[in-house]
Amino acid sequence: MSTCGDGSAALSLENVTLRFSVLLNSTSLWDSGDKWEVVSAVTVLLQSVEWAALATALRSPERTTQNVTTESLAIQTQLVTGNCSQHSEVFTLSAHEEMMDVHCATVTGAATQGLGAAAFISYSTVDSIISARRLSDGNLPAGKLEKSHLNSRVVSGAVGDGRPINLSSPANFTLRHRQAKKEEEEALCVYWKVVAESGSWSPDGCTAVHTNSTHTTCSCDHLSSFAVLMAPTAVTESYPRTIITYVGLTLSLLCLFLAILTFLLCRSIRNVSTSLHLQLCLCLFLADLLFLTTVTRPGSQVVCAVIAGLLHYLFLACFSWMFLEGLHLFLTIRNLKVVNYTSASRFKKRFMYPFGYGFPALVVAISAAVNPDGYGTSEHCWLSLDRGFRWSFLGPVCAIILINITFFALTLWILRNRLSSLNADVSTLRDHRLLTFKAIAQLFILGCTWSLGLLQVGPAATVMAYLFTIVNSLQGAFIFLVHCLLNRQVREEYRRWIKGFRMFSTKSQTYDLSMSAVPTTSTKTD
Secondary structure, three states: OOOOOOOOOOOOHHHHHHHHHHHHOOHHHHHHOOHHHHHHHHHHHHHHHHHHHHHHHHOOOOOOEEEEEOOOEEEEEEEEEOOHHHOOOEEEEEEOOEEEEEEHHHHHHOOEOOEEEEEEEEEOOHHHHOOOOOOEOOOOOOOOOOOOEEOEOEEEEEEOOOOOOOOOOOEEEEEEEOOOOOOOEEEEEEEEEEEOOEEEEEOOOEEEEEEOOOEEEEEEOOOOEEEEEEEEOOOOOOHHHHHHHHHHHHHHHHHHHHHHHHHHHOHHHOOHHHHHHHHHHHHHHHHHHHHHHOOOOOOOHHHHHHHHHHHHHHHHHHHHHHHHHHHHHHHHHHHOOOOOHHHHHHHHHHHHHHHHHHHHHHHHHHHHHHOHHHEOOOOOOOEOOHHHOOHHHHHHHHHHHHHHHHHHHHHHHHHHHHHOOOOOOHHHHHHHHHHHHHHHHHHHHHHHHHHHHHOOOOOOHHHHHHHHHHHHHOHHHHHHHHHHHOOHHHHHHHHHHHHHHHHHHHHHHHHHHHHHHOOOOOOOOO
16 A cells, blocks of 8 residues: 555656565565465565556556566566557567566456556565475475475566456466576476465466476466476386386396306306406496396485496496407407417406406596586486486497497408408408407497487487387397307307206216115114
8 A cells, every 4th residue: 555555646666666675675574474474475465566567557658668677576567558450469578587478469458448558577586485395285296396496586467457367368478497497307387376365386277388498488378476386307117118127137137147157167268358248247237236126216315326326337337348348359350369368367457457447437436526416316326417417427438339339440441351361360360250240249239228318309209218128128138149149169168068967967867766776774783
């Protein structure tokens, strides 16, 4: 009443705005009241500013557009005289960094004595006064309220004299985010729903028609006060993909275990290559086992972060050993000689182990130092998508894949030239060529998985997600097939093992039969 007067005073929009700005800056007012008092005060304040802005605009018909900006709020008003044929079809009002698009027919439909008015207000401090978590009426999606937060200024739109009207066309509000939107967040458009002199946030009648990292555009079928609420994206796990993951990883773990036993016990194939295969299988086995046991996210954030760090390290170690395989193969082909076991041991001690396990440890240490909060998300124990942190894994992986592709291309070129030479040992070159193709197949198996992971966007996201799950969960089975079942020496070793097992079983049965045929006697002594 003191701000707007009795209706006859010629108040300016500047004076009205300054009086409300003083009220908003009164921290003692907002900090001293309880929850209900704050809610009621915010509701009265928002409505009062709308009415005062429209009233002062209608009392100054000579000023078609008015703009006032203070530290606490910014207001723009627009007057419309006559019909919409004399004006633009859509009016755009802006305050601070926010905008409102309202149709001319909406303004003229609420005109008073042939004069229509529209007001758009942007508040700088209201979002800090009210909280999304404690001021919701329960209409927000279940499970999102506790982790949601306001991420924009509170804005208000009004036409006519401030009374509610039915909009013939929706009004659009473009709001700037206070903080950049995270990839795992969903932008919700909410309005301040007034009920019995109180209020709460509600998404009814508002839809987010466009959103990016910095702005969200809301389309609403009514006018009120609006804001953007950030809520965690509801991630629904696909039941078929979960089954594929469990079955595929279980099969991979079994195959990797058999491959590890093969590389450890099969002496006829023991060399540098099998040592590299062994380390890769060990890392992949541990990574798959850890991932399989933590499909459901643990409740502790610290435990989840540790698991994410271990997975980061183990998967990077897999690619480190794959890089060493490519390097060793290239050096061997270039020198055209098989490195014997003695030099293999020297090679492992001096270069393989320090790089294979040291390089991923260095990457993880640097990543954790730069962004310690990047490990573990609200849904999964893996790398956060914020600030491009996933590239701490994808960057080294892409670099290793490109380097290995270069190694394999050079290796194939050398083999081609050597095969054309009459002095070359054709059988040795053939073995190296087979080893090269196996290494390329392994690179495709591991590299294709993460390539499919990057392609999980757009219309084909579901298809790519299923392909990613299938290929990722069967990596161990593919490696066992390529390096064990397709290896002639390994197959021969398997046959000897099976033959030896059968002979042992036959001898054991013969021994049992012979023992059962021996008569037993017992003597009784007093």
